[in-house]
Amino acid sequence: xxxxxxxxxxxxxxxxxxxxxxxxxxxxxxxxxxxxxxxxxxxxxxxxxxxxxxxxxxxxxxxxxxxxxxxxxxxxxxxxxxxxxxxxxxxxxxxxxxxxxxxxxxxxxxxxxxxxxxxxxxxxxxxxxxxxxxxxxxxxxxxxxxxxxxxxxxxxxxxxxxxxxxxxxxxxxxxxxxxxxxxxxxxxxxxxxxxxxxxxxxxxxxxxxxxxxxxxxxxxxxxxxxxxxxxxxxxxxxxxxxxxxxxxxxxxxxxxxxxxxxxxxxxxxxxxxxxxxxxxxxxxxxxxxxxxxxxxxxxxxxxxxxxxxxxxxxxxxxxxxxxxxxxxxxxxxxxxxxxxxxxxxxxxxxxxxxxxxxxxxxxxxxxxxxxxxxxxxxxxxxxxxxxxxxxxxxxxxxxxxxxxxxxxxxxxxxxxxxxxxxxxxxxxxxxxxxxxxxxxxxxxxxxxxxxxxxxxxxxxxxxxxxxxxxxxxxxxxxxxxxxxxxxxxxxxxxxxxxxxxxxxxxxxxxxxxxxxxxxxxxxxxxxxxxxxxxxxxxxxxxxxxxxxxxxxxxxxxxxxxxxxxxxxxxxxxxxxxxxxxxxxxxxxxxxxxxxxxxxxxxxxxxxxx
Numbered sequence: 326x327x328x329x330x331x332x333x334x335x336x337x338x339x340x341x342x343x344x345x346x347x348x349x350x351x352x353x354x355x356x357x358x359x360x361x362x363x364x365x366x367x368x369x370x371x372x373x374x375x376x377x378x379x380x381x382x383x384x385x386x387x388x389x390x391x392x393x394x395x396x397x398x399x400x401x402x403x404x405x406x407x408x409x410x411x412x413x414x415x416x417x418x419x420x421x422x423x424x425x426x427x428x429x430x431x432x433x434x435x436x437x438x439x440x441x442x443x444x445x446x447x448x449x450x451x452x453x454x455x456x457x458x459x460x461x462x463x464x465x466x467x468x469x470x471x472x473x474x475x476x477x478x479x480x481x482x483x484x485x486x487x488x489x490x491x492x493x494x495x496x497x498x499x500x501x502x503x504x505x506x507x508x509x510x511x512x513x514x515x516x517x518x519x520x521x522x523x524x525x526x527x528x529x530x531x532x533x534x535x536x537x538x539x540x541x542x543x544x545x546x547x548x549x550x551x552x553x554x555x556x557x558x559x560x561x562x563x564x565x566x567x568x569x570x571x572x573x574x575x576x577x578x579x580x581x582x583x584x585x586x587x588x589x590x591x592x593x594x595x596x597x598x599x600x601x602x603x604x605x606x607x608x609x610x611x612x613x614x615x616x617x618x619x620x621x622x623x624x625x626x627x628x629x630x631x632x633x634x635x636x637x638x639x640x641x642x643x644x645x646x647x648x649x650x651x652x653x654x655x656x657x658x659x660x661x662x663x664x665x666x667x668x669x670x671x672x673x674x675x676x677x678x679x680x681x682x683x684x685x686x687x688x689x690x691x692x693x694x695x696x697x698x699x700x701x702x703x704x705x706x707x708x709x710x711x712x713x714x715x716x717x718x719x720x721x722x723x724x725x726x727x728x729x730x731x732x733x734x735x736x737x738x739x740x741x742x743x744x745x746x747x748x749x750x751x752x753x754x755x756x757x758x759x760x761x762x763x764x765x766x767x768x769x770x771x772x773x774x775x776x777x778x779x780x781x782x783x784x785x786x787x788x789x790x791x792x793x794x795x796x797x798x799x800x801x802x803x804x805x806x807x808x809x810x811x812x813x814x815x816x817x818x819x820x821x822x823x824x825x826x827x828x829x830x831x832x833x834x835x836x837x838x839x840x841x842x843x844x845x846x847x848x849x850x851x852x853x854x855x856x857x858x859x860x861x862x863x864x865x866x867x868x869x870x871x872x873x874x875x876x877x878x879x880x881x882x883x884x885x886x887x888x889x890x891x892x893x894x895x896x897x898x899x900x901x902x903x904x905x906x907x908x909x910x911x912x913x914x915x916x917x918x919x920x921x922x923x924x925x926x927x928x929x930x931x932x933x934x
Contacts, residue, residue: 328425328429328430329429329430329433329434331359331360331430331434332356332357332360332430332431332434332435332438333356333434333438334433334434334435334436334437334438334441335437335438335441336355336356336438337442337445338352338353338355338442340352341446341662341664341665342442342443342446342658342661342662343662344658344662346651346654346655346658349654349658349662350474350477350654352442353438353439353442353443353474354435354438354439354478356438357431357434357435357438360426360430360431360434361431361478361482363426364423364426364427364430364431364482365482365486367419367422367423367426368423368427368482368483368486368487368490369486369487369489369490370419370423370490371419371420371423371487371490372486372487372488372489372490372491372494373490373491373494374415374416374419374420375487375491375494376490376491376494376495376497376629377411377494378411378412378416378628381407381408381411381412423483426482427479427482427483431478431479431482432475432479435474435475435478435479436471436472436475437471439470439471439474439475440467440468440471443467443470443471443657443661443662444467446661446662446665447463447467447661449665450663450665450666450667451665451666451667451732451733452727452732452733453666453733454663454666458544458660459543459544459545459547459548460544460547460548460551461543461544461545461546461547461548461551462540462541462543462544462547462660463660463661464547465539465540465543465544466540466656466657466660466661467657467661469536469539469540469653469656469657470653470654470656470657470658470661473536473650473651473653473654473657474650474654476646476647476650477647477650477651477654480643480646480647480650481647484639484640484643484644484647485640485643485644485647488636488640491633491636492510492514492633495510495629495633496510496511505608506605506608506609509604509605509608510601510604510605510633513597513600513601513604516597517597517637520590520593520594520597521641521644524586524589524590524593524645525644525645525648526648527586528583528586528587528590528645528648528649528652529648529649529651529652530652531579531582531583531586531652532583532648532649532650532651532652532653533652533653533655533656534579534582534583535576535579535580535582535583535649535652536652536653536656536657537579537656538572538575538576538578538579538580539576540656540660541572541575541576542569542572542573542576544572545568545569545572546569546572549565549568549569583649587645590641590645591642594637594641597637598637601630601633601637602630604630605629605630666734667731667732667733667734667752669751669752670748670749672749673749673750673751674745674749674750674751674754675750675751675754676742676745676747676750676751676754676755676757676758677743677745678742678743678758678844678845679743680708680709680743681708681709681742681743681844681845681874681875682705682706682707682708682741682742682743682744682875683704683705683706683729683740683741683742683845683875684704684705684706684739684740684741684742685702685703685704685705685725685728685738685740686703686738686739686740686741687701687702687703687737687738687739688701688702688703688728688735688737688738688739688740689701689702689735689736689737689738690724690728690733690735690736690737691736691898692733697719697721697724697898698721698724698898699721699724699725699728699898699899700721700897700898700899701899702721702725702738702898702899702900703900704893704900706875706877707875708743708875709873709874709875710875710876710890710891711871711876711878711888711889711890711891712875712876712877712878712889712890712891712892712893713878713879713880713886713889713891713892713893714877714878714879714880714892714893714895715880715881715883715886715892715893715894715895715916715919716894716895716896717896720895720896720897720898721895721897721898721899722879722895723849723879724898725877725879725895726761726847726849726877726879728740729747729759729847729877730755730756730759730761730847731747731748731752731755731756734748735748742755742758742845757843758843758844758845759843759845759846759847760780760838760841760842760843760845760846760847760874761838761846761847761848761849762831762834762835762837762838762847762848762849763834763849763850764849764850766827766830766831766833766834767834768818768819768825768830768833768834769818770817770818770819771817771818772811772814772815772816772817772818773793773802773805773813773814773815773816773818773833774786774789774814774815776818776833776837777789777792777793777798777833777836777837777840778840779837780792780836780837780838780839780840780841780842781840781841781842784840786814788840789814789836789840790814792836792837792839792840793832793833793836795836795839795869795870796832796833796835796836796839797832798829798832798833798835798836801829801832802814802816802833805824807819807824818833835867835870838870839870843874844873844874844875845874845875845876845877846870846871846874846875846876846877847876847877847878847879848867848876848877848878848879848880849879850879850880850881850882876889882923883919883920883923886906887906888906889905889906890905891903891904891905892904892905892906892909892916894909894914894915894916894919896915901914901915902914902915902916
């Protein structure tokens with residue numbers, strides 16, 4: 326195993342993240358303990374070596390003063406060679422090993438370990454989690470928390486352990502010179518720790534506020550850019566600019582508040598750092614004048630005091646950043662780790678769909694509002710049946726589909742597929758058995774090949790092309806070319822498929838569903854974005870795709886449902902009519918009114934209300 330691979334950067338955690346900071350650190354870093362411990366030991370050794378450098382310097386000075394100028398190299402050869410080996414071989418080797426652990430073993434791997442675990446957990450959240458936040462803010466929090474936590478780990482090893490080892494070593498070294506000088510260092514350290522304890526909590530709290538404000542800026546900007554066409558169509562650039570400037574203003578205010586604490590901290594830090602060499606070197610000179618210490622002791626004390634004074638600034642700024650990063654980790658922890666609300670049953674099994682029969686048994690779901698959604702839904706869809714679903718906006722059609730996909734947890738009742746309660750099977754296996762084409766087609770900013778192959782990741786290129794042909798998408802894909810010169814199936818579609826027309830996006834989504842070849846198929850306004858000519862050209866393909874499958878087809882354009890085996894009409898979350906197209910027209914009920922009020926086969930929802 327290569328040392329760079331000591332930490333598995335993508336190992337999984339079987340437990341949810343804790344809500345307490347230290348436990349959260351343990352959760353994110355689980356599995357990296359041996360590597361972190363080794364890096365810590367090397368950092369401590371580096372701190373000890375740094376103090377030993379001052380000790381050796383003092384010994385060299387004493388050795389030089391004990392010899393004549395002309396014979397110092399002959400008389401002190403052993404001391405000089407040992408000093409040379411220390412500074413040229415031992416010290417670089419220990420610092421190099423410590424740097425290797427921090428820069429190659431710890432840094433890249435810990436960041437990916439933290440980020441991958443947070444990202445996996447975030448992906449497991451219910452759809453409502455993403456509905457209630459900015460996509461840009463969530464992604465910013467993932468990256469921000471991963472970076473901040475990694476920085477905390479590295480700085481704890483690289484700075485805190487190094488500094489503690491240096492301080493303990495310095496106390497021991499100065500104790501060999503004179504115990505009173507060592508005591509002076511301890512007293513100074515008490516004052517230094519007091520300064521840290523006073524300022525760090527303020528740094529931490531203001532850092533959390535700054536991190537939250539920064540994420541809001543990102544969320545606002547990403548939200549605007551994601552909807553840039555709407556912004557331009559409504560001529561609301563000024564409105565979006567004001568919204569962005571408002572977020573930026575709050576971020577600026579938190580930055581100024583953080584800066585005020587930083588300036589005050591730095592001033593007092595420089596003051597206390599300046600006292601250290603005055604205290605230690607002054608004391609050493611005093612005891613030298615009394616004949617209690619040697620010139621080499623003064624040199625060693627001076628080297629230690631100057632090094633500690635320099636380290637004081639470095640350590641303090643690092644601690645300030647460390648506390649700032651802890652604040653960002655806490656902010657990210659609160660955002661990303663709420664308890665998942667949609668979990669698999671501990672004994673969940675893989676869904677098997679030999680036939681495709683679906684039963685809604687007294688199902689109720691109202692989004693926690695007591696209204697909307699579906700109420701007392703009893704519906705049986707027979708294996709292989711083609712079921713059309715009709716209803717005005719808010720009738721419950723989308724809720725019906727979402728509940729079948731188990732995007733929400735039922736408030737009451739059960740949904741069964743071939744006799745298996747979907748709450749007792751894994752969500753992944755459930756959704757693998759359901760193909761879906763929606764009105765709002767989901768496209769990734771990837772190649773056309775990748776977007777279609779999303780339906781079956783191990784599909785061959787030939788299988789992808791065959792699916793595209795069935796969806797009437799092959800010809801326009803062959804003629805595509807993106808801004809980087811990639812052509813055909815390698816051309817990228819842009820974010821959310823913005824480079825395609827609505828009909829083109831719909832046909833790629835249909836090709837994806839064809840390739841998936843799931844036993845249950847949901848068509849949610851699947852042809853609404855197609856003009857009549859294109860729709861007619863793929864109706865035969867849709868018919869072939871639906872063969873042998875259980876189909877739910879939600880549509881406002883009623884002409885697309887006339888060939889369904891059965892049509893249900895929903896109103897206020899209930900099924901109020903059902904039958905074939907002809908029988909529903911003959912009943913002269915709600916469906917008939919919809920049919921007579923549509924224009925060009927499209928349901929006039931306003932007129933129907």
